[in-house]
Amino acid sequence: MLRAIVLALLALMAVAGCAGPSQEPLRVGTEGVYAPFSFHDGRTGELTGYDVDVARAVGEKLGRPVEFVEIPWDAIFAGLDAERFDVVANQVTITPARKAKYDLSTPYAVGEGVIVTRANDDTIHSLADVRGKVAAENATSNWSQLARDAGARVEAVEGFTQSITLLSQGRVDVVINDSIAVYAYLASTGDPAVKITGTTGQRSEQAFAARKNSGLLPDLNRALDQLAADGTLTRISQKYLKADASGATKDQAIQDDSGKVGSNTQLVLDNLWPMARAMLTVTLPLTAISFAIGLVLALGVALARMSDHRLISGLARVYISIIRGTPLLLQLFLIFFALPEFGVKISPFPAAVIAFSLNVGGYAAEIIRSSILSIPRGQWEAASSLGMSYSTTLWRIVIPQASRVAVPPLSNTLISLVKDTSLASAILVTDVMRTAQVAAAPTFQFFTLYVTAGVYYWIVCMAMSVVQDRLEQRLEKSAAR
Numbered sequence: 001m002l003r004a005i006v007l008a009l010l011a012l013m014a015v016a017g018c019a020g021p022s023q024e025p026l027r028v029g030t031e032g033v034y035a036p037f038s039f040h041d042g043r044t045g046e047l048t049g050y051d052v053d054v055a056r057a058v059g060e061k062l063g064r065p066v067e068f069v070e071i072p073w074d075a076i077f078a079g080l081d082a083e084r085f086d087v088v089a090n091q092v093t094i095t096p097a098r099k100a101k102y103d104l105s106t107p108y109a110v111g112e113g114v115i116v117t118r119a120n121d122d123t124i125h126s127l128a129d130v131r132g133k134v135a136a137e138n139a140t141s142n143w144s145q146l147a148r149d150a151g152a153r154v155e156a157v158e159g160f161t162q163s164i165t166l167l168s169q170g171r172v173d174v175v176i177n178d179s180i181a182v183y184a185y186l187a188s189t190g191d192p193a194v195k196i197t198g199t200t201g202q203r204s205e206q207a208f209a210a211r212k213n214s215g216l217l218p219d220l221n222r223a224l225d226q227l228a229a230d231g232t233l234t235r236i237s238q239k240y241l242k243a244d245a246s247g248a249t250k251d252q253a254i255q256d257d258s259g260k261v262g263s264n265t266q267l268v269l270d271n272l273w274p275m276a277r278a279m280l281t282v283t284l285p286l287t288a289i290s291f292a293i294g295l296v297l298a299l300g301v302a303l304a305r306m307s308d309h310r311l312i313s314g315l316a317r318v319y320i321s322i323i324r325g326t327p328l329l330l331q332l333f334l335i336f337f338a339l340p341e342f343g344v345k346i347s348p349f350p351a352a353v354i355a356f357s358l359n360v361g362g363y364a365a366e367i368i369r370s371s372i373l374s375i376p377r378g379q380w381e382a383a384s385s386l387g388m389s390y391s392t393t394l395w396r397i398v399i400p401q402a403s404r405v406a407v408p409p410l411s412n413t414l415i416s417l418v419k420d421t422s423l424a425s426a427i428l429v430t431d432v433m434r435t436a437q438v439a440a441a442p443t444f445q446f447f448t449l450y451v452t453a454g455v456y457y458w459i460v461c462m463a464m465s466v467v468q469d470r471l472e473q474r475l476e477k478s479a480a481r
Contacts, residue, residue, distance in 0.1 A: 025067040027085035028055045032070035033437045034159050036184045036240040037091050040438045042270070050240040054108050055089040057232050058208075061223035072426050073159055074140055075337065077102075080211060082340035084428075087216060088209040091178065093142050098209065105208040105220040108233055109245040111180040113143065113200030118167060118193060124174055125198045133173040136163035143176045146200060150176075160185070165446055168193040178204045180241055187242040264448045271439045271449065278435040279456050282349075286421050286431070290353050291414050294360025301365035302372065303394075316365070323362025329423050331355045336427040348428040356417060356424075364413055371406035372398055404475045411468035415461050422457075432456055 030038040030051060037051040047068055059066035069085040080088055080102070094104050117124045124130060131151030137144035139156035147154050155172055157163045160181050166172045168191060175194075182196060208224075210216045227233050237245035304316035323331075336351040346354065375398050383393035425434035436453040440446045 024064060026055075026059050026062065026064045026087065027067050027069055029069045029071055029076050029079050029085040029088045030055070030090045031073050031076070031159065032068075033161070033440070034073070034090060035161065036188060037181070038089070042267075042439070045274070050109070050236055050245070051089040051091060053236045053240070054227070054233065055087075055208075057227050057236070058220065058223040061226055062219055069428065070430075071428055073138055075333070075426055077140075077209075078333070078337040079428075080209065082337045083211075083345070084337075084340070086210060086214070087220070091181070091206045092209045093178070094205045094207050095142050101212060103210040103212055103214050103217045105210075105217060106224050107205035107207050108224050108227070109180055109206040109237070111178045111204050111206075111245070113146065113176060113202045113204060114179045114182050114196050115198040115200065116164070116167060116175040116177065116182055116194055117173065117197050118170065119195045121173070121197075127198075127200055130174055130176070135174045135176060136166040136172040137176065138163070142204075143178070146202070147174075147176050161440075162446070164191075164194065176200060178206075180206075180243070180245060183243055184241045264445060267439070267445055267448055268452050271435070271452065274439070275432050275435050275453060275456055278430060278432045279460065282429060282431045283418065283421050284460070286349065286352055286356065286424060286429070287414070287418050290356035290421075291360055291417055293353065293357040294364060295410075297357060297361030298364035298368050301361055302369040305365060305369050306372070320362050320365055323359055328355070328359050328420055329426065331359060332423060332427050348424070351427055352421070352424040352429050356421065359420075360413060360417060364410060367406055367409045367413070368402070371402040374405050375401050407472055407475060408468070411464070411471070415464050415468075418460055418464070419457055 030047075032038055032040060032047060034049070036049055038047070038049040040046065041048050047070070052068065055068075056066050067085075069079070071079045071084070073090065076088055076090060079085060091109065092098065092104070094107065098104060115124060115127070115130070124133065127146075127150040130147060133152050134155060135144075135147040135152040136155050136157050137147050138159055139154075144154050144156070152174065155166070157166065160175075160177055163172070163175045163177070164182075164185060167175050179196075179199075185191070186194075186196075208220050210220070224233075233245065237243065301316050301319060304312045305320070307313045307316075332352065332355045335346065335355050336348065339346065379393075379397055379401070383397050388397070421431055422433035424431055425437065430438075432453050436449040440449040
């Protein structure tokens, strides 16, 4: 009897051990602002789209729950390399360069390159006509390279939605992209300002991308083959693209009013609270925490910069030089995407706090140092004659006076930090800017949503300016006593 129980327990443990890995989430990286492939439903706010549904269907075939990680396209492969997620599902076109570096699945969407111009432009009909024209393309896409090879001057944008908007506005001459994306856009918006004037003669195949030798490729391919065989890919394609993803033509695109954009007023009203919530729960806390830590760091760096010890002073100079000499966005990317290559993986919000704190520390250090140096030397000498130590003089005599000098420039640093936090959307932080991008993606109403986001930033900065003025007045009264 005992032997039977032991054998049963061992069998259960073996089954559990075999089932365990299959229950691990499949982490999928996607933009979340690339309609109709990856975007948030305007009514429910749920992440949806062609690529999203295909990824969920693959997860069901594999028996694994799917977790989505939303990330801008330009950072999506960096996120994959940094193991922020397992695969990319975001219309990744199969190219020789990508096949050499990543595991690419069998195609789950097939299209061809098309040339899009303004409706009143009859000068472009083929790639030969693109030479000398201005094209709006994602900087890292294969279409961008194709446009350059054809002789176009490429203006880099974040994605297709921005490029087609620039074309509609007359700010660029042409957009080269996949037929699937273009037909879906025309079907959902009915935009009369643009038209397809030709094809590139290139077939495009979209696939999942995983890290090289990840071991995921056989399972992904098997699942996609099953989805193609049972008609799931076709049904998902018709749902979002209004055409067959294996090669739609313009005539196949079905016009559907259900996806068209509502009024701008309603769009703003629907997103007032989500954007306000992002401001209150993400942007302002990120600003406050980063500024507080940055001030402490800045004070230490300022004192180190003033030190008579050449090594300490030199290290402070190098730190300030690096912070002031490199872009804030680069600092964010280094902390979030580069550090995992050395085994240091930091979550989005803490990574943003670290980057912004270091940035504030570099700039505010010079403000604090100059404020301390503005205090007359006689103050130090008078305190020394009274027997005060250096630290006592610094904290009781110099710092209180220097703070009055430092308040205006430090306040400006704080106000600038509020706006700079919008860069955190590039490393997965869902702040006000990211919320506006998500809302604008399925509607293509970028101006309306971006202006609304700008109003939120403006209100917060104006409020901070009022507080700054009152604080300065109080400090002036205190100094006059």
